[in-house]
Amino acid sequence: MSLPRLLLGVAAEPMSLDRHLDVHGGLPRVRRQDMLAELERSGLRGRGGASFPLATKLGAVVAAGRRRRPVVVVNGTEGEPMSVKDRMLLECLPHLVLDGAACVADIVGADEIVVAVDEASRQGTEAVRSALHERGDLGVRGGPSVRVLSVPGGYVSGQETAVINFINTGDPRPVMQPPRITDRGVGRRPTALSNVETLAHVALIARHGADWFRELGPRESPGSVLVTLGGGVRAPGVYEIETGSHLGSLIDAAEGLAEPVRAFLFGGYAGNWVDATRARGVRLSNGALSPLRATLGAGVIVALPASACPVAEVARVASWMADEGAGQCGPCANGLNAIADALAEVCAGAARRDAFGDIRRWAELVTARGACGHPDGTARFVTSALGVFSAEFDDHARHGLCDACERRPVLSCPRQRSAVR
Numbered sequence: 001m002s003l004p005r006l007l008l009g010v011a012a013e014p015m016s017l018d019r020h021l022d023v024h025g026g027l028p029r030v031r032r033q034d035m036l037a038e039l040e041r042s043g044l045r046g047r048g049g050a051s052f053p054l055a056t057k058l059g060a061v062v063a064a065g066r067r068r069r070p071v072v073v074v075n076g077t078e079g080e081p082m083s084v085k086d087r088m089l090l091e092c093l094p095h096l097v098l099d100g101a102a103c104v105a106d107i108v109g110a111d112e113i114v115v116a117v118d119e120a121s122r123q124g125t126e127a128v129r130s131a132l133h134e135r136g137d138l139g140v141r142g143g144p145s146v147r148v149l150s151v152p153g154g155y156v157s158g159q160e161t162a163v164i165n166f167i168n169t170g171d172p173r174p175v176m177q178p179p180r181i182t183d184r185g186v187g188r189r190p191t192a193l194s195n196v197e198t199l200a201h202v203a204l205i206a207r208h209g210a211d212w213f214r215e216l217g218p219r220e221s222p223g224s225v226l227v228t229l230g231g232g233v234r235a236p237g238v239y240e241i242e243t244g245s246h247l248g249s250l251i252d253a254a255e256g257l258a259e260p261v262r263a264f265l266f267g268g269y270a271g272n273w274v275d276a277t278r279a280r281g282v283r284l285s286n287g288a289l290s291p292l293r294a295t296l297g298a299g300v301i302v303a304l305p306a307s308a309c310p311v312a313e314v315a316r317v318a319s320w321m322a323d324e325g326a327g328q329c330g331p332c333a334n335g336l337n338a339i340a341d342a343l344a345e346v347c348a349g350a351a352r353r354d355a356f357g358d359i360r361r362w363a364e365l366v367t368a369r370g371a372c373g374h375p376d377g378t379a380r381f382v383t384s385a386l387g388v389f390s391a392e393f394d395d396h397a398r399h400g401l402c403d404a405c406e407r408r409p410v411l412s413c414p415r416q417r418s419a420v421r
């Protein structure tokens with residue numbers, strides 16, 4: 001089987017259990033240790049952004065699980081505004097995600113699975129609930145119970161400690177680690193939390209094995225990956241690609257560029273900008289993107305049209321990201337707001353002296369100083385923009401707003417509290 005893998009048989013409505021079994025077959029019964037070894041051989045890395053090896057995470061939960069019964073959490077919160085792949089999996093392929101969660105519960109010996117879904121995705125919650133109803137049980141040893149929880153939307157509420165904190169206390173804000181959630185997570189029990197796409201891959205590896213998974217993609221990041229492609233392409237949407245395939249072939253699959261593109265954003269609002277000429281011909285894997293200082297993150301790629309104003313786009317997103325911070329750590333409460341304010345001043349042509357030096361310095365200062373990676377991601381997004389769009393930023397600093405500032409935004413900022421400040 002080449003591609004599609006995850007998206008095989010996908011349609012607009014949720015795939016029924018019968019159809020799911022027709023398309024993929026049933027989950028085979030495999031010994032726990034064998035399944036963990038298979039996942040390790042597969043080299044599957046998390047698809048929620050950090051690309052952490054799944055088998056390493058599960059090994060830690062298995063070790064901690066000798067003392068207390070573990071819990072599995074399915075992270076379907078998807079706070080990144082330019083991503084829709086997790087929502088699509090939950091809404092259209094809930095059985096694939098549940099199969100993956102059941103396999104992981106079996107490996108770590110969990111008796112409980114919590115499926116955390118963004119409260120805005122009512123269809124996702126309903127699809128998972130109906131899928132559970134259809135199945136009766138998950139069909140794995142120990143018959144783990146399953147809870148479906150709606151998590152308040154927000155960029156940081158999908159961070160892993162925020163999800164756990166919400167499950168434990170109803171507060172969707174991140175908390176300081178350690179202890180790691182693999183040691184103490186839900187109810188202070190060892191917790192295996194994974195992104196929904198990661199779990200969907202597990203469901204297929206359980207059926208077809210590690211060698212099959214590795215038939216696609218480079219050695220260090222094998223398999224297929226879901227990408228949400230947005231911006232100036234003719235057919236934006238979710239595409240399943242072989243990891244390491246060319247950006248050009250993804251754009252071809254999206255029916256080509258709708259207009260000339262100035263730059264690409266890789267990895268979403270915690271990601272990096274790359275000039276369109278440098279991005280040409282790049283392969284879509286973290287290894288291939290690293291010379292461009294970019295990663296795929298949670299699989300978001302945005303083609304920014306040359307007709308858009310990058311300064312207004314970046315200033316608006318930076319302001320939104322500052323608002324999205326939980327405001328409980330210094331870097332968010334002070335640093336991100338200062339960066340956003342300075343960018344807004346630059347955009348409006350009211351830049352203070354050495355504004356760019358200040359922004360770069362603050363971006364450095366906020367990095368690695370918060371309880372979660374939110375300031376780091378925002379700093380990456382902003383500093384890469386200052387590099388790629390230096391001419392446009394200089395122009396705005398001198399002359400203020402441009403004609404393109406008025407155009408419809410390319411980068412969406414849901415529930416935005418303030419426009420460009």
Ligand SMILES: Cc1cc2nc3c(=O)[nH]c(=O)nc-3n(C[C@H](O)[C@H](O)[C@H](O)COP(=O)(O)O)c2cc1C
Pocket residue numbers: 045046047048049050051052075076077078079080155156157158159160161193194195196198199372373374
């Ligand atoms: C600010 C922030 C927001 C995050 N939001 C999400 C999210 O919406 N969904 C998600 O799966 N992971 C998100 N993550 C990553 C999670 O913390 C965690 O690493 C991931 O869910 C683990 O799953 P994986 O190993 O399968 O990738 C976020 C991380 C940060 C720092």
Ligand code: SF4
Pocket residue numbers: 156173174175324325326327328329330331332333369370371372373374375
């Ligand atoms: S770094 Fe920001 S978003 Fe993360 S916990 Fe602290 S205040 Fe909240």
